Amino acid sequence: MNKKREKHHLSFNINGVEHRLSVLPWVTLLDAIRENLSLTGTKKGCDHGQCGACTVLIDGRRILSCLTLAVMKNGASITTIEGIAKENELHPLQQAFIEYDAFQCGYCTPGQICSAIGMLNEGKAQTREEVQELMSGNLCRCGANRGIIDAIMDVKRKMYE
Incomplete structure (x- = not known):
């Protein structure tokens, strides 16, 4: 198999839940979150890092998930908008x-x-x-x-x- 086509096995803690997935090396964190994990609160806007619609938190720091490859954040603790509220109380x-x-x-x-x-x-x-x-x-x-x-x-x- 072509090495470029091999999927990478990743794990993330997203909103306090462990997730494992396999993605191609060029898949962005935004696409992994939305398409592989069905967490669609994070939005795809410009897909160039200019609008901020894709912003998520990694270890409490804001990042543009459309400019970040999923493989770069293997093992990261990620918070999306779905994880901001606690139980039934809004942030x-x-x-x-x-x-x-x-x-x-x-x-x-x-x-x-x-x-x-x-x-x-x-x-x-x-x-x-x-x-x-x-x-x-x-x-x-x-x-x-x-x-x-x-x-x-x-x-x-x-x-x-």
Whole structure:
């Protein structure tokens, strides 16, 4: 068999659950999550790392899953939007997005929330302007950016200060 066509056997801890799968070497983490594991909350937007719709958390850090090969993250602990809420309680950012009307169509919302959690974990954003700058890799084409930043600032004040 052609070595390039051999599937790689991978394992991930996704949202607290161990998953094993076999993928070709060029399969992105985004496609492995969506197509192999049927976790479709993570969205495919531009497929070039420019919109942020595919953002997931790996060990609490935000990454663009469309630019990451699945084989690069073998053994990783990954959190997708499906793993953000705990039991029947929304994550504070999910709740804030509702309260601040931080979405319209909702397509970018999973990536926005995962990116915001990762950004807050980084501890770099101190002001509204810094939050806006550090979230600039996540695009909302519907124009809900004001609500998104308001929601993030509210959670930042309540949980990270």
